[in-house]
Amino acid sequence: MDILSLGKSKKYDFENIEVKENNYKGYYSKSFRIFRKNKEAMLCLFIIVAISVVAIFAPFFAPYDPNAQSLADMLQKPSAKHLFGTDEYGRDILSRIIYGARISLSVGVISQGIASVIGFFMGVMAGYFGGWVDRIISFLIQVFSSFPYILFAIALIFVLGPGILNLFIALGLLSWANIARMIRGQVMQLKKKEYIEACIINGGSGLRVIMKHLLPNCISTMIVLITLGIPSAIINEAALSFLGLGVQAPASSWGSMISLSQPYIRSNPSYSIIPGIAIIIVVLSFNIVGDGLRDALDPKMKS
Amino acid sequence: MRKYIIKRVVEAILVVFAITVITFIILNVIPGDPVLLILGDRADANTIEMVRHQMGFDKPLHIQFFNYLGKLLHLDLGVSYFTREAVFQSLSRAFTLTIKLALSAYAFALVFGITFGVIASVKRGKFIDKFLMSTSIIGISAPSFWVAIILQIIFGLKLNLLPISGGESVSAFILPAFALGTRYIASIARITRTSMLEIIGQDYVRTAEAKGVSKWRVTIGHALRNALLPIITLIGAELGGVLTGSMLIEKVFSISGIGKLTVDSILSRDMPVLQGAIIYIATICVIIYLLVDISYAYIDPRIRLGDEQ
Amino acid sequence: MDINNKKLLEVKDLKVEFFTEEGKLPAIDNLSISINEGETLGVVGESGCGKSITALAIMRLLSSPGKITRGEILFKGQDLVKLREDEIRKVRGNDIAMIFQEPMTSLNPVITIGKQIIEVITTHNKNISKKEANEKAIEMLKLVKIPMAEKRVNEYPHQLSGGMRQRVMIAIALACNPELLICDEPTTALDVTIQSQILKLINTLKKKTNSSVIMITHDMGVISQMADNVVVMYAGEAVEYTSVRELFINQLHPYTTGLINSIPRLNEEVEELEVIEGMVPLLSELPKGCLFNTRCKYTKDICREKRPNLIEFKENHKVRCWKYTEEWDKEGGK
Numbered sequence: 001m002d003i004l005s006l007g008k009s010k011k012y013d014f015e016n017i018e019v020k021e022n023n024y025k026g027y028y029s030k031s032f033r034i035f036r037k038n039k040e041a042m043l044c045l046f047i048i049v050a051i052s053v054v055a056i057f058a059p060f061f062a063p064y065d066p067n068a069q070s071l072a073d074m075l076q077k078p079s080a081k082h083l084f085g086t087d088e089y090g091r092d093i094l095s096r097i098i099y100g101a102r103i104s105l106s107v108g109v110i111s112q113g114i115a116s117v118i119g120f121f122m123g124v125m126a127g128y129f130g131g132w133v134d135r136i137i138s139f140l141i142q143v144f145s146s147f148p149y150i151l152f153a154i155a156l157i158f159v160l161g162p163g164i165l166n167l168f169i170a171l172g173l174l175s176w177a178n179i180a181r182m183i184r185g186q187v188m189q190l191k192k193k194e195y196i197e198a199c200i201i202n203g204g205s206g207l208r209v210i211m212k213h214l215l216p217n218c219i220s221t222m223i224v225l226i227t228l229g230i231p232s233a234i235i236n237e238a239a240l241s242f243l244g245l246g247v248q249a250p251a252s253s254w255g256s257m258i259s260l261s262q263p264y265i266r267s268n269p270s271y272s273i274i275p276g277i278a279i280i281i282v283v284l285s286f287n288i289v290g291d292g293l294r295d296a297l298d299p300k301m302k303s
Numbered sequence: 304m305r306k307y308i309i310k311r312v313v314e315a316i317l318v319v320f321a322i323t324v325i326t327f328i329i330l331n332v333i334p335g336d337p338v339l340l341i342l343g344d345r346a347d348a349n350t351i352e353m354v355r356h357q358m359g360f361d362k363p364l365h366i367q368f369f370n371y372l373g374k375l376l377h378l379d380l381g382v383s384y385f386t387r388e389a390v391f392q393s394l395s396r397a398f399t400l401t402i403k404l405a406l407s408a409y410a411f412a413l414v415f416g417i418t419f420g421v422i423a424s425v426k427r428g429k430f431i432d433k434f435l436m437s438t439s440i441i442g443i444s445a446p447s448f449w450v451a452i453i454l455q456i457i458f459g460l461k462l463n464l465l466p467i468s469g470g471e472s473v474s475a476f477i478l479p480a481f482a483l484g485t486r487y488i489a490s491i492a493r494i495t496r497t498s499m500l501e502i503i504g505q506d507y508v509r510t511a512e513a514k515g516v517s518k519w520r521v522t523i524g525h526a527l528r529n530a531l532l533p534i535i536t537l538i539g540a541e542l543g544g545v546l547t548g549s550m551l552i553e554k555v556f557s558i559s560g561i562g563k564l565t566v567d568s569i570l571s572r573d574m575p576v577l578q579g580a581i582i583y584i585a586t587i588c589v590i591i592y593l594l595v596d597i598s599y600a601y602i603d604p605r606i607r608l609g610d611e612q
Numbered sequence: 613m614d615i616n617n618k619k620l621l622e623v624k625d626l627k628v629e630f631f632t633e634e635g636k637l638p639a640i641d642n643l644s645i646s647i648n649e650g651e652t653l654g655v656v657g658e659s660g661c662g663k664s665i666t667a668l669a670i671m672r673l674l675s676s677p678g679k680i681t682r683g684e685i686l687f688k689g690q691d692l693v694k695l696r697e698d699e700i701r702k703v704r705g706n707d708i709a710m711i712f713q714e715p716m717t718s719l720n721p722v723i724t725i726g727k728q729i730i731e732v733i734t735t736h737n738k739n740i741s742k743k744e745a746n747e748k749a750i751e752m753l754k755l756v757k758i759p760m761a762e763k764r765v766n767e768y769p770h771q772l773s774g775g776m777r778q779r780v781m782i783a784i785a786l787a788c789n790p791e792l793l794i795c796d797e798p799t800t801a802l803d804v805t806i807q808s809q810i811l812k813l814i815n816t817l818k819k820k821t822n823s824s825v826i827m828i829t830h831d832m833g834v835i836s837q838m839a840d841n842v843v844v845m846y847a848g849e850a851v852e853y854t855s856v857r858e859l860f861i862n863q864l865h866p867y868t869t870g871l872i873n874s875i876p877r878l879n880e881e882v883e884e885l886e887v888i889e890g891m892v893p894l895l896s897e898l899p900k901g902c903l904f905n906t907r908c909k910y911t912k913d914i915c916r917e918k919r920p921n922l923i924e925f926k927e928n929h930k931v932r933c934w935k936y937t938e939e940w941d942k943e944g945g946k
């Protein structure tokens with residue numbers, strides 16, 4: 001379903017190329033309908049929204065202060081008083097999980113946001129200008145795709161120090177390659193379409209033309225890429241926090257909770273199990289929603 | 304074909320060079336004063352100057368870089384700030400442990416992943432297909448270090464079957480390899496299934512059936528043989544992830560592999576080791592990618608022999 | 613034309629249905645044809661009329677959602693429909709063989725052509741040695757006139773042209789001396805010059821091995837060149853069934869006339885190509901009466917109401933059309 005072909009039958013006013021909104025409305029409502037039919041995706045979307053609400057209004061939902069220590073209640077198993085039990089400082093695990101959602105979601109969304117801005121920019125530059133600009137950027141894309149970027153993230157954390165802000169930067173700066181590659185491909189495809197060539201021949205500014213026509217089509221690709229990129233960002237955050245390189249104490253990233261729980265797996269296994277399940281639920285939901293969005297918006301992306 | 308190999312090798316060398324540059328920039332340029340990184344805030348001005356001179360940080364940046372590059376080409380990655388051991392030696396020693404873990408994990412993942420994928424594709428739409436695919440999407444979503452701990456809990460503690468730490472004996476490797484491999488069983492199964500489903504619809508599969516060949520032979524000898532090709536390309540990309548994933552697993556199981564070495568170097572602020580480790584691991588990833596690409600070109604006769612018509 | 617009167621294959625009242633979300637779609641219905649030893653039967657019709665499905669049904673290669681729901685396929689007395697999977701596998705490639713339309717994709721790209729020929733040999737001859745099988749493969753390549761057979765036997769499909777690949781397909785099909793060779797549009801994907809070479813090859817080999825051939829095509833020219841008898845199919849049914857000569861000289865069914873008239877003729881001056889008006893009905897929307905009634909110029913009420921049967925109007929000439937029945941003259945106008 002190529003959004004651009006919807007406008008093909010119109011005559012083009014080469015002076016003022018207007019992107020008529022109505023054509024694209026049909027595309028989005030049709031995609032929305034396809035997505036709505038996908039029951040698993042709708043369920044997972046609901047889960048994501050629910051978790052986001054809980055995370056945003058954490059003080060409201062968390063039964064306890066996540067940092068409130070209570071030596072008397074150390075390492076308790078799940079009970080009526082503490083639904084998920086307590087950790088080694090007597091802190092309520094449920095509350096820490098809820099606040100941990102803030103960390104996972106924010107790292108996921110913000111780092112992917114940064115990555116998508118960089119990726120989009122690089123992709124457009126490479127696709128539009130071609131030539132040596134393209135070669136340099138494509139080479140960079142290849143470099144960043146040749147090995148897991150978490151290695152560079154570790155180096156950046158070493159240099160910048162741990163902490164959530166630096167996580168945004170590190171993960172955001174390094175995961176742009178995939179997005180850049182896809183956007184570059186789209187721009188190059190666009191350049192080939194005849195009516196774009198016609199516009200350019202007739203004097204419309206090339207870059208302006210491309211952007212006006214690129215943006216609507218790109219939005220769907222970007223939505224899918226960002227949604228599918230969030231899971232790896234979340235897992236990378238969990239991994240870095242697990243290694244002690246991410247969020248620092250007393251903040252309760254799910255990854256760091258798993259790390260802290262290690263000495264106590266014998267006596268209090270639920271302390272280890274629960275944060276992992278939280279990660280699985282969030283990552284799984286984003287994966288399924290991302291797949292659903294891709295099927296609805298642009299099945300051709302399935303390479 | 305040979306042109307292709309040469310092109311890929313040159314590309315790989317350029318990529319490794321770029322990795323070296325980027326790592327160097329991150330660790331030496333960005334912080335402004337790398338000596339402070341190593342010593343932290345506690346050191347006094349004299350020590351800082353001494354270390355700065357010792358490690359050559361007082362020279363201009365580009366000289367530093369070329370020195371580093373020169374030593375790199377002799378496989379000299381510097382000396383650990385703490386143990387005074389040559390970085391390359393300690394990395395290689397640790398790496399032998401890691402590579403054993405990584406390869407066994409991935410071999411295990413391949414065997415199970417491909418089997419599950421083939422079964423799911425042959426029994427498409429039936430319960431076993433849906434079951435395998437649902438478990439695999441959960442497998443991809445679970446962090447490997449968490450799976451490792453769960454395995455420790457189940458097999459190490461409750462059932463008391465397998466050791467949960469150390470990397471000496473074979474049995475000590477089982478849980479870590481399993482933990483590391485689980486995520487990849489999932490991704491391999493999924494891609495095997497997709498690939499098989501595409502192949503099963505192909506004309507030449509129908510030709511094989513029309514010859515009276517048994518279903519088993521058609522599935523494995525004809526379909527899987529072709530379906531494996533895209534899986535091979537996946538291997539190149541995933542082995543890099545296995546190597547870095549082992550960092551986490553090594554921490555859980557206290558295995559002294561290259562992952563543990565890297566993490567420890569961060570905590571002890573041993574910059575030469577960290578820099579060396581990143582370049583080492585990244586280079587291995589690039590080499591693996593290159594080897595896999597070249598093997599693919601050999602295995603697919605269409606690429607190996609080109610278009611001779 | 614060595615047709616003796618021994619029946620090799622007899623299809624009786626075959627029905628193939630596709631079980632889809634839209635219900636049971638009849639891809640083939642009421643099909644009854646037979647082939648004698650040494651005969652070439654042409655099966656002709658537009659795309660989607662069910663010719664390929666007939667071939668796949670005979671070989672029991674129909675994949676879901678298609679199923680044979682009625683009828684018998686008697687091959688040398690045995691009903692192929694009732695055979696178990698392992699029994700029908702002994703027939704495939706051995707007694708009945710098939711070649712397909714797309715030579716470019718019908719061969720496994722990662723296995724040498726020699727091995728692909730050897731495969732059919734060893735599947736049906738468990739005791740043959742590797743050396744013998746290899747020699748037989750080379751022999752088959754020579755039989756289908758592939759030059760430098762000894763060298764080519766180790767090559768891969770992508771190293772051969774389309775025409776040569778089709779020859780390899782024929783080699784594979786004939787390697788075990790099948791009594792029946794089914795050719796599903798074997799030349800449609802090839803150049804015209806190669807086309808005639810392949811057809812001549814099939815004819816030559818057929819005479820040599822005295823096998824029967826089913827030639828499936830949409831091209832009436834191929835029919836005239838290759839077939840002894842012809843069955844014309846439309847929307848899954850046989851509408852005319854007779855010898856090739858009768859078909860061209862005395863066609864009965866209006867559809868057949870349309871097919872023959874739409875062949876462009878180089879020696880005539882024609883302004884426009886004749887076309888059969890209308891379109892083949894969708895399987896989910898088949899008409900109640902005669903399947904062709906929506907496009908036929910002779911349609912009367914009875915055509916819209918009742919499905920005609922296949923009747924033997926003349927000796928050895930069957931047709932499924934109300935025009936040739938007693939009821940026709942009794943009928944009023946449209």
